[in-house]
Amino acid sequence: MTRMSTLFSLIVVAVLAFAGAVWQVSWREAPNTAIDADQYRSPTGPVPAAPQRDGARDAGRHALLNAPYVSCGIPYGAYLRLNPQTEPDALVTGREGRNAELPFALTSHVNEDGVEIVSNNCLTCHADRINGELILGLGNAFGDFTQDPSRLVLQAGNYVQGKAETKAWQHWADRIDSIAPYVQTKTVGVNPAPNLTWALMAHLDPETLAWSQIPLIDPPPVDPLPISVPPWWGMSKKNAMFYTTVGRGDHARFMLLASMLCIDGTKEVAEIDSYAADIRAYIVSLEAPEFPFAIDTGLAAEGEGIFVRECSACHGSYGEEETFPNRVYPVDEVGTDAAYASDATDGSRDRFFDWVARSPYGDIHSTAPAPGYIAPPLDGVWATAPYLHNGSVPSMAALLFSDLRPKYWRHQTDPRRYDPDILGWEHEALNLGQGAEKDPEARRQIYDTTLRGYGNAGHTYSDALNDQARAALLEYLKTL
């Protein structure tokens, strides 16, 4: 895992989360009047189900772990120079050939020129460890997207040899260099995937998927809004993808956007689409991990009653008779940081929704965010800290009682340890935010909730409970 951290920090990859981002003045554009904004919006409230393609679960797992759906990356020779050893705990079963030797988040394939390429796969953002166990589908809460990914491009370029490798490297380098300005988050642990996707769309013709080094439409703003990667196992209950339910229609097709980093033409999309439904079938088959520590069953039983009374209406019910409302709640009602939802629905992203509608990735019904956030299913919620859509609240204990939410905080990472008492990773509250920290390395570790999009307000419903009730509720959440 340690060697992977370098790549985590510098390679930009698969996109399975969507959101908006902050406009900067230099990129602000006049509204595109040719786009009908209404067709790219959904109301808050219930999210209707859409037909999904059937797929083969096992074939999907195999494709997820072995197929080259991200088709450009570092030539293997250069990769080996930079990462000569793979830590045993970075391996995962079910991989073949070279992939069996690579960290789980990397996939190898040989390109048309005979060059072996190592590229990131979906697990870069969608797998992580808790208590020593690798959990596929768990959002990576420690990925570092604060660094300029062009650094890795140049570092790898130092070890590229020969024309064929150079050509392969240039393909990858062109893509990374083009999106580099749009994917650097303020804080380690949050994810810039939406902006990454928008930035790629700006360079791709939506109909031919031909790459243009010069943007064809205005790129997104430079600063990405932070996203906490949601767990994959929630996909089995959700009728739409992502926090604002922007991903509608055929989910497998929408997921193809995750492979867009290197795409060059529609044929490649069709090839990946041939097994996309299988990957989705695998994803929706995933079950939440069980809480690996002791649970006070009596206290949890007490908490279940509180949950049914206070939480189920939005988050559903659990146990033998499970329900899930699939409802989006307006930003004003839930009160959590509004930037992600408002940027998705204020018209500033419509050119990208229109791009999807014109592309093989979707149609006019595919991208339709609502001005709010879906109340997510809570299966395995104990594992998904930090909480809220932007990862601004470090523990469930703090989510349940807003007085405990630190304004500035950072994860303890040396080593990182899961704290089963608070349902979160060990962290420390800080007195000062990023603006007061001069050391850039220390600064990027700070989660500063005063930054735009990083706010930790809202969802204060359980503040009204007493300490005993909150303790019982927290204990019950361990059982989901």
Add this chain to the structure above:
Amino acid sequence: MLAVAGALYWALPPSEVERTSSSNADEANLLSALMEVSSDGFQGPSPSWKLDLPKDHGHHTNSRTESWHVATHLRNEDGKELGFQFSFLRLGIISGDAPPPTSIWDVREINRGHVAILNTFVEHAFGEERFGRGTRGLAGYDPSAQELRLDNWFLRFDSDESGSYMTLYATVLDKAVVDLVMRPEKPTLALTPDDAGAPFVGYSMTRLAVEGTIDQGLGEETVTGSAWFDHVWGELPLPGMRPVASDRLQLQLGDGTDLSVIRTRRIDGAGAPVLSGFVVSPDGTASLLDGESLQMTSSRTWRDPVTGAEYPVEWRLLGPNLDITIAPLADAQAFDTAVPVWSGMVQSSGRRADTVVSGVGTLQLTGYSAP
């Protein structure tokens, strides 16, 4: 110690020879070929590597590539400035972990050495390049003598009651004899891997006091000055054979601070250059520079009349508490060799931490060609 080997690496030896206009393609191809024949079995540095001197002055034969580099800035008794650089590359063919050779003709490594001298009085740099094949006593590192040798050139590591020191001796094309003793003035800076490991490790002595003589055919001149020494090993990026290139700057400022900055870029001109670097305080404390808050912009270029390459020889370095202008002591410090390079002495002036500072340094520019 500084956990940033990747950010610190100073240039590998450029292949400098007397200025000619000949093609360098064959030599570049030779280097590529040598890299290709380099066998498996070499090991990357351990993430837990710790500096161990004087042992680590010597070679690390289980590493594929290794480089020693000395850059000096000297004055003779008349105050005239002189520059001298010494570079030595070891390119492993067979790992030192392999069984002992059965024949003296077995080639385990290729050595490539280079020296260059700049006489600012005549504003002319000249150099000499040599190759060896790792024959003990003739080329390579000799543990028993604690010296790096290439024919009559040597860099010897030694110590006395005053501490450790290095002796550097070289002739340059029978035109000059250089004999220098160098003593570190700051703690050695270990370039350690971070948790994620590093392709190479090593150490830097960013400021050494130099005393010695240089004879350029008119008799020995006593010289004094300062030097910067780097020794790195592992999987070193060799310049000139890749789609990326670097501009590397080392400065010794008058306030006792030493500064290293590397500007890396794509040779095809795409993308944006990235900067990295570090600063060493007068007491030897090292800290990383935030590359994303640094700017290094060229303010003047010089066209090499031999190759036509346009080299950016003057720069401005801007950063937090930093505004420094860098200018060459002479423009003509380019070498049309296997890896065409501009490598030479520079001087600096400007401000650091609100204080006016000047300094001397070395700048190496690779990856430039005729427009």
